[in-house]
Amino acid sequence: MHKLIYHLGQYFRNPTLKKSYRFLKTTENWSLEQLEDYQFKKLKETLILAKENSTYYKSKYTNINIHDIKTLDELSKIPILTKEELIENVNEIHTNLKFHKQFLATTSGTSGQSLKFYRNEEADSFNRAAIQRGYSWHDVNPWDRNGYFWGFSFSFSSKIKNRILDKLQNRFRIFSFEEKSLKNFIKKTKNAIYVQGYSSMIYQTAVLINKLNLEKPKNIKLVKGTSEKIFDSYQEEIKKAFGLKMVSEYGATEAGIIGFECDNGNIHINMEGVYVEEINNEIFVTNLQLKSFPIIRYKLGDYISLAPRNEECTCGKKHLIIKEITGRVGENIYGKQNLYPSLYLYYIFKNISKKENINLNYQVLQEEKGKLVFLIQNQIEEDLQKKLGEEINQHFKDDIDFVIHTKAELKKSKGKLKNFISTINE
Numbered sequence: 001m002h003k004l005i006y007h008l009g010q011y012f013r014n015p016t017l018k019k020s021y022r023f024l025k026t027t028e029n030w031s032l033e034q035l036e037d038y039q040f041k042k043l044k045e046t047l048i049l050a051k052e053n054s055t056y057y058k059s060k061y062t063n064i065n066i067h068d069i070k071t072l073d074e075l076s077k078i079p080i081l082t083k084e085e086l087i088e089n090v091n092e093i094h095t096n097l098k099f100h101k102q103f104l105a106t107t108s109g110t111s112g113q114s115l116k117f118y119r120n121e122e123a124d125s126f127n128r129a130a131i132q133r134g135y136s137w138h139d140v141n142p143w144d145r146n147g148y149f150w151g152f153s154f155s156f157s158s159k160i161k162n163r164i165l166d167k168l169q170n171r172f173r174i175f176s177f178e179e180k181s182l183k184n185f186i187k188k189t190k191n192a193i194y195v196q197g198y199s200s201m202i203y204q205t206a207v208l209i210n211k212l213n214l215e216k217p218k219n220i221k222l223v224k225g226t227s228e229k230i231f232d233s234y235q236e237e238i239k240k241a242f243g244l245k246m247v248s249e250y251g252a253t254e255a256g257i258i259g260f261e262c263d264n265g266n267i268h269i270n271m272e273g274v275y276v277e278e279i280n281n282e283i284f285v286t287n288l289q290l291k292s293f294p295i296i297r298y299k300l301g302d303y304i305s306l307a308p309r310n311e312e313c314t315c316g317k318k319h320l321i322i323k324e325i326t327g328r329v330g331e332n333i334y335g336k337q338n339l340y341p342s343l344y345l346y347y348i349f350k351n352i353s354k355k356e357n358i359n360l361n362y363q364v365l366q367e368e369k370g371k372l373v374f375l376i377q378n379q380i381e382e383d384l385q386k387k388l389g390e391e392i393n394q395h396f397k398d399d400i401d402f403v404i405h406t407k408a409e410l411k412k413s414k415g416k417l418k419n420f421i422s423t424i425n426e
């Protein structure tokens with residue numbers, strides 16, 4: 001029944017999804033060379049389309065001859081696109097092409113301004129198909145019963161809307177972390193095939209399942225985390241609660257689906273949908289399908305590291321691998337004298353994890369220059385606290401004073417968990 005509803009909905013909303021899915025299930029078996037040939041072809045199309053049909057790109061690329069770009073690497077001749085440019089030029093970036101159907105997409109805007117743009121139906125469907133292909137790697141159908149972890153506190157009308165959408169999509173969602181609501185949610189997961197949503201919320205639920213010793217769901221085939229970094233420290237509790245580790249779906253509204261983790265634990269780039277560059281540990285994304293709102297060499301704002309090109313996954317797919325999504329390129333950390341990238345925090349905790357074999361859940365706050373507050377969710381011994389202090393000192397020397405609070409509650413903004421929160425205006 002749900003399969004039928006799903007197909008009907010898809011037929012009307014995303015008529016080209018089926019075709020895209022079939023295509024992606026074929027290209028799944030392509031060699032790296034085939035994939036890159038396809039990427040180059042689509043890249044060229046995208047560049048030409050943007051220059052011809054978007055006033056923004058027309059002026060940005062005035063002095064660029066697109067036909068000079070003869071390999072994927074030569075995309076570096078094209079200027080990059082920042083988030084600020086994207087937001088300031090929304091109207092001009094849209095192409096003047098006519099589409100039989102398009103959807104309004106909105107970014108969440110947890111870190112700054114939100115963005116609204118139109119996504120043509122083919123691009124929207126391609127994106128959905130890429131997610132569906134990711135599900136297929138875990139033997140999950142999109143119409144299977146699923147639990148949904150998303151932000152809370154909706155208005156009355158959106159609650160009604162969500163309820164209807166949930167029914168249609170065979171999903172149920174969690175509304176609050178009050179014990180009663182949570183227990184109710186966990187009861188429903190007994191029949192669920194997959195759960196998805198904010199990784200920190202899934203983690204919190206797993207902690208509760210384990211702590212209250214609730215009956216564990218037995219049919220789960222996929223635990224999918226999105227929108228937030230999945231910390232290694234989450235995995236143990238999640239495995240214990242759901243029987244599986246959390247798998248990463250990596251993407252962004254404006255960039256599209258960038259990667260999906262296979263059943264061997266590697267995040268494969270959605271090479272048919274996006275072209276990814278890593279420059280100074282940062283990701284730059286070009287969407288290869290989006291024609292209404294071209295996204296070219298977009299500085300997404302995440303630190304990543306790509307696996308070497310010759311690294312092969314035992315799953316057989318040749319799609320390149322993202323070794324690690326390190327985290328958001330955060331605001332700067334202010335010392336008394338110097339500036340530091342917030343990536344330093346990641347290294348501090350990575351070192352602790354390596355040396356002490358413990359993964360800590362952390363959040364760092366800065367309200368004053370030269371001072372940091374470290375919130376650690378775990379309860380940690382004094383000895384470990386001392387070691388953490390030493391690690392912090394090694395990175396910031398005497399330039400930053402800090403305090404460490406353990407067993408602390410981490411702050412969320414709009415349901416999302418940020419590792420570094422600064423209230424200093426630059």
Ligand SMILES: [Zn+2]
Nearest residue numbers: 262266313315
């Ligand atoms: Zn794989």
